[in-house]
Amino acid sequence: RKPRNFPPGPKWLPIIGCAWELRDLHKMKGSLAKATQELAVQYGPVVGARVGRERTVFVCELNATKELLCKVELNGRPDDIFSTSRTFGKRRGIIFTDSEFHQVQKRFLQKQLKESSFRKEVMEATLAHTVRVIIDDLKKKIEGDGVNCISSLFPIxxxxxxxxxxxxxxxSDQDMEELCSAMAEFSQNIPLTGAMFTHFPFLKYICPDYCGYNTYVNIHKRILTFVSKRLKFLKQTRDSATPCGFIHEYIKMINCAEGRSSFSEDQLLAIVLDLLIAGYDTTCNTLSFVFMYLLLHPEVQRNAQKEMDSVIGRGRLPSLEDRARLPYVESIILESLRMFAGRGFLIPRRAMKDSTLNGYFIPKGTFIQANSGGTLLDEGAGWKNPKTFDPERFMKDGALNIPDNFILFGLGKRRCLGDTLARANIFLIVASLLHIFHFKPAPGSPPALEIVESFTPSLKPSKAFVTLR
Ligand code: HEM
Structure with a gap:
């Protein structure tokens, strides 16, 4: 039964709840993000639904999203087949755990990453190397007719x-290709908002292929097996004098009395899985959005190149030190991030206690999905002409100006832990490629922004004609 003062929404039918109506709307609108925005127009910014047996609330507005992100009792993650069947039948990792366990693990990870992988010199050297490899690769690829698929330039x-x-x-390249193929399969087949078997778990016994259960479990198994093999190799070949990211410190915790209660080998594997999943898809898709918008807006590309020519000259590649002096390049990246992230959802939440949201009652256990369109692509959140690509919205008097309402990496205890890396990586790749190459629409393939629902929003493959500047 619908609890009193639960957010308004579509009618609940026995057993399926609103699943049928949502499915039809999803089909009609082409994505769950658009379907829930449509519901928000009808019922208000916080929509109450039931999908299968799960009470689900969709949040589609800035202030309600801020309230959601900052309320500790709404900080939980779903505790169901979606969060357990990926990691050994238990909730493990960072993304899908909560409470004290999540806090201890996230705090440890953040501290260790800060002292190893996210140290300025470590990050800069690795990213600069990656940029050089991408440039060499692209130079080879344009030797023929210069035409390249944009989204295939970055993943590996x-x-x-x-x-x-x-x-x-x-x-080795061969090993990385194996992992890359598993990650690509993951991105295309796993929706962040849950699959059919999440809402109707019994389907895993009746039609495990059709309901997505087998694909979900098998892709995770592939990635975890890969990571497990590499960690075994690392343990055998590295001594503690040669640091390897946060892993040595984590293994030390597994073996000490203090860590025994929550640190384990399974948890280490799940953390690496989560870091790969969270970092790979978001970064690759943002880059595809950046270059698609640059094809659609050649004047923006010219302005960025002009800025770099005048600030750093043509004699060297941009570096992270140049970021502060290249506000226009930064504004292109922020605007593309807004356009990318605004098309999807945040990671699902679960109410850990009875609570309220936007004045409505949210019972313990309710599943909550925040539609980022409400914060990033909506006039109500302060964005003028929100669907128009306009990097200048992030500029004021020639300097970068980021509005307070730009909630890109979340807020509070569940905030993204890879934001620094993501922004540095995207900046270095975009600035360096624009400094060296021109990107134009490929003859006969006019650029078109066609968004595909995947783990995070992606674009239909599109071609560019790339030449050296
Ligand atoms: C374009 C790039 C990225 C965007 C837009 C992004 C965005 C976000 C957002 C909005 C959240 C919070 C979701 C919530 O409130 O529930 C989040 C969480 C997270 N992000 Fe990112 N992220 C990006 C890149 C990365 C990278 C590169 C990494 C790691 C290498 C990473 C690791 C994580 C993890 C582990 C979480 C889960 C945190 C938790 O549940 O406590 N992200 N990300």
């Missing part, structure tokens, strides 16, 4: 640098 290189930064390990 992003994954390689992420893997090296997180584990201190380097893999």
């Amino acid at each position: 290189h992003i994954l390689n640098s992420l893997f090296t930064l997180m584990t201190g390990d380097t893999c």
Whole structure:
């Protein structure tokens, strides 16, 4: 039964709740993000629904999203088949755990990453190397007719640098291709908002292929097996004098009395899985959005190149030190991030206690999905012409100006822990490629922004004609 003062929304039918109506709206609108925005127009910014047996609330507005992100009792993650079947039948990792366990693990990880992989010189050296590899690769690729698929330029290189930064390990090209193919399969097949078997768990016994259960479990198994093999190799070949990301420190915790209660080998594997999942898809898709918008807006590309020519000249590649002096390049990245992230959802939440949101009652256990369109692509959140790509919105008097309402990496205890890395990586790749190459629409393939629902929003593959400047 619908609890009193639960947020308004579509009618609940026995057993399925609103699943049917949501499915139809999803099909009609082309994405769950658009479907829930449509519901918000009808019922208000906080929509109450039931999908299968789960009470679900969709949040589609800035202030309600801020309230959600900052309320500790709404900080939980779903505790269901979606969060357990990926990691050994238990909730493990960072993304899908909560409470004290999550806090201890996240605090440890953040401290260790800060002291190893996220140290300025370590991050800068790894990212600069990645940029050089991408440039060499692209130079080779344009030797023929110059036409290249934009979204295929980055995945293996992003994954390689992420893997090296997180584990201190380097893999052969062949190994990295194996991991990359598993990650690509993950991105295309796993929706962040849950699959059919999440809402109707019994389907895993009746039609495990059709309901997405087998794919979900098998892709996670592939990635975890890969990570497990690499960690075994690292343990055998590295001594403690040669640091490898945060992993040595984590293994020390597993073996000491203090860490025994929550540090374990399974948890270490799940953390690496989470860092790869969270970092790979977001970074690759943002880069695809950046270059798609640059194809659609050649004047923006020219302005960025002009800024770099005048600030750093043509004699060297941009570095992270140049970031502060290249506000226009930064504004292109922020605007593309807004356009990318605004098309999807935050990671699902669960109410850990009875609570309230936007004045409505949210019972313990309710599943909460925040539609980022409400914070990043909505006039109500202060964005003028929100669907128009306009980097200048982040500029004021020739300097970068980031509005307070730009909540890109979340807030509070569940805030993203890879924001510094993500922004540095994207900046260095975009600035360096624009400094060396021109990107134009490929003859006969006009650029079109066609968004595909995947783990995070992605674009339909599109071609660019790339030449050296
Ligand atoms: C374009 C790049 C990225 C964007 C837009 C982004 C955005 C976000 C957001 C909005 C959240 C918070 C979700 C919530 O409130 O529930 C989050 C969480 C997280 N992010 Fe990122 N992220 C990016 C890149 C990265 C990278 C590169 C890493 C790691 C290498 C990373 C690791 C994580 C992790 C582990 C969490 C879960 C935190 C938790 O549950 O406590 N992210 N990210």
